[in-house]
Amino acid sequence: SWGRPVGPLARRGCCSAPGTPEVPLTRERYPVRRLPFSTVSKQDLAAFERIVPGGVVTDPEALQAPNVDWLRTLRGCSKVLLRPRTSEEVSHILRHCHERNLAVNPQGGNTGMVGGSVPVFDEIILSTARMNRVLSFHSVSGILVCQAGCVLEELSRYVEERDFIMPLDLGAKGSCHIGGNVATNAGGLRFLRYGSLHGTVLGLEVLADGTVLDCLTSLRKDNTGYDLKQLFIGSEGTLGIITTVSILCPPKPRAVNVAFLGCPGFAEVLQTFSTCKGMLGEILSAFEFMDAVCMQLVGRHLHLASPVQESPFYVLIETSGSNAGHDAEKLGHFLEHALGSGLVTDGTMATDQRKVKMLWALRERITEALSRDGYVYKYDLSLPVERLYDIVTDLRARLGPHAKHVVGYGHLGDGNLHLNVTAEAFSPSLLAALEPHVYEWTAGQQGSVSAEHGVGFRKRDVLGYSKPPGALQLMQQLKALLDPKGILNPYKTLPSQA
Numbered sequence: 001s002w003g004r005p006v007g008p009l010a011r012r013g014c015c016s017a018p019g020t021p022e023v024p025l026t027r028e029r030y031p032v033r034r035l036p037f038s039t040v041s042k043q044d045l046a047a048f049e050r051i052v053p054g055g056v057v058t059d060p061e062a063l064q065a066p067n068v069d070w071l072r073t074l075r076g077c078s079k080v081l082l083r084p085r086t087s088e089e090v091s092h093i094l095r096h097c098h099e100r101n102l103a104v105n106p107q108g109g110n111t112g113m114v115g116g117s118v119p120v121f122d123e124i125i126l127s128t129a130r131m132n133r134v135l136s137f138h139s140v141s142g143i144l145v146c147q148a149g150c151v152l153e154e155l156s157r158y159v160e161e162r163d164f165i166m167p168l169d170l171g172a173k174g175s176c177h178i179g180g181n182v183a184t185n186a187g188g189l190r191f192l193r194y195g196s197l198h199g200t201v202l203g204l205e206v207l208a209d210g211t212v213l214d215c216l217t218s219l220r221k222d223n224t225g226y227d228l229k230q231l232f233i234g235s236e237g238t239l240g241i242i243t244t245v246s247i248l249c250p251p252k253p254r255a256v257n258v259a260f261l262g263c264p265g266f267a268e269v270l271q272t273f274s275t276c277k278g279m280l281g282e283i284l285s286a287f288e289f290m291d292a293v294c295m296q297l298v299g300r301h302l303h304l305a306s307p308v309q310e311s312p313f314y315v316l317i318e319t320s321g322s323n324a325g326h327d328a329e330k331l332g333h334f335l336e337h338a339l340g341s342g343l344v345t346d347g348t349m350a351t352d353q354r355k356v357k358m359l360w361a362l363r364e365r366i367t368e369a370l371s372r373d374g375y376v377y378k379y380d381l382s383l384p385v386e387r388l389y390d391i392v393t394d395l396r397a398r399l400g401p402h403a404k405h406v407v408g409y410g411h412l413g414d415g416n417l418h419l420n421v422t423a424e425a426f427s428p429s430l431l432a433a434l435e436p437h438v439y440e441w442t443a444g445q446q447g448s449v450s451a452e453h454g455v456g457f458r459k460r461d462v463l464g465y466s467k468p469p470g471a472l473q474l475m476q477q478l479k480a481l482l483d484p485k486g487i488l489n490p491y492k493t494l495p496s497q498a
């Protein structure tokens with residue numbers, strides 16, 4: 001997860017702290033050419049001011065932060081940011097941009113990891129920040145309908161007060177917007193239990209050329225033709241802009257327990273997972289893992305102390321159920337078994353909220369620790385669990401002292417590895433040692449080169465490692481159909497050559 005609201009990195013304001021190096025312009029570091037879109041004129045600005053009075057930002061200082069991604073490695077040079085409040089305003093903006101051939105970069109909380117939410121050149125930034133109203137919530141069905149700019153953590157609080165939870169949770173919850181989550185098809189920490197947004201999102205309202213596509217149903221079952229909303233989930237704003245979301249919230253579990261364990265090897269992590277599924281089955285709600293280097297880094301950079309003895313691997317297991325006593329007993333049996341059979345060498349358990357949060361922080365804040373370690377090369381891979389850690393070991397041997405740290409962690413229960421490599425600074429030779437090697441290795445396992453972070457600007461030219469040419473071609477055709485002028489989030493998601 002990313003963009004945690006804690007810490008100075010996440011609270012990045014408009015100006016970098018003194019001594020922080022400037023982020024290089026994307027167009028200078030990467031081989032990318034501006035497409036022939038129009039540039040924003042005085043007349044355009046006047047038109048925008050009529051559409052969103054008081055919501056047109058052109059102050060260069062205020063535009064610094066929205067031009068830079070959370071990782072601070074990509075920078076666009078947009079000169080206009082628009083802050084609509086309603087779908088109608090978005091519709092007018094898009095109609096104008098379509099007519100005038102102006103490119104648009106939709107932006108939510110700007111916490112993405114693949115450069116999908118920042119402009120590459122001078123695209124107009126369309127921020128969902130002021131579209132933050134809950135439109136309805138039904139306390140029997142748990143169906144929430146809200147605008148795209150609602151912050152995930154605020155939605156969580158809203159539904160929790162009503163005894164429900166959001167079906168997704170991620171480290172960036174304090175800043176990310178639900179519209180951005182859906183556009184990215186973000187995975188996160190509750191995926192194992194509640195599944196993908198393709199299942200929990202019931203409806204969407206989307207806009208492309210200004211026409212409103214109303215797929216905003218709140219039905220659990222609906223087989224009336226193609227399920228068009230699915231196309232926009234994970235399309236990263238390249239096919240349309242999501243303005244409203246209808247999402248199914250599960251009831252708030254009465255009992256949540258977390259166990260944090262140390263494992264002697266990766267084989268034991270896998271066996272712990274199998275045992276866990278067998279013994280905790282219906283109450284298991286998360287199975288996360290991290291390696292020893294991750295623990296060192298959260299200790300060094302964030303001063304979080306390990307709650308268990310030093311181990312090569314750590315796992316975080318969460319259970320969510322309806323009967324506290326019953327769940328604790330089950331988890332207790334499981335731990336006894338895991339410790340007794342040597343799968344686990346040390347462990348701690350938490351039921352009270354404070355300790356639960358503290359244990360989760362060790363896992364959730366790894367991204368933040370890595371960002372403080374130096375320049376980060378990030379890979380978000382889906383792999384067969386049996387092979388999931390091999391690439392980490394392989395890279396350590398391959399890179400030797402060229403990398404500062406090579407770490408592996410992630411959503412083991414979902415077969416999703418976060419492979420991160422840190423270095424003092426960006427280096428083309430280290431990049432050449434990593435890519436295409438990591439992608440080829442992943443393709444060799446029939447894995448995915450983007451499990452849950454999306455494709456954005458960074459990964460668009462590697463889709464071919466996980467998708468056949470026919471699929472890529474159909475994607476291009478869909479893009480041309482829905483966004484004929486290509487103004488929606490250009491330079492993102494689809495490969496550049498076609």
Ligand SMILES: O=C(O)CC[C@@H](O)C(=O)O
Nearest residue numbers: 001002171364367378418
């Ligand atoms: O920074 C990363 O690579 C992973 C971020 C996030 O998806 C997580 O699970 O913590």
Ligand SMILES: [Zn+2]
Nearest residue numbers: 001188418452
């Ligand atoms: Zn993740």
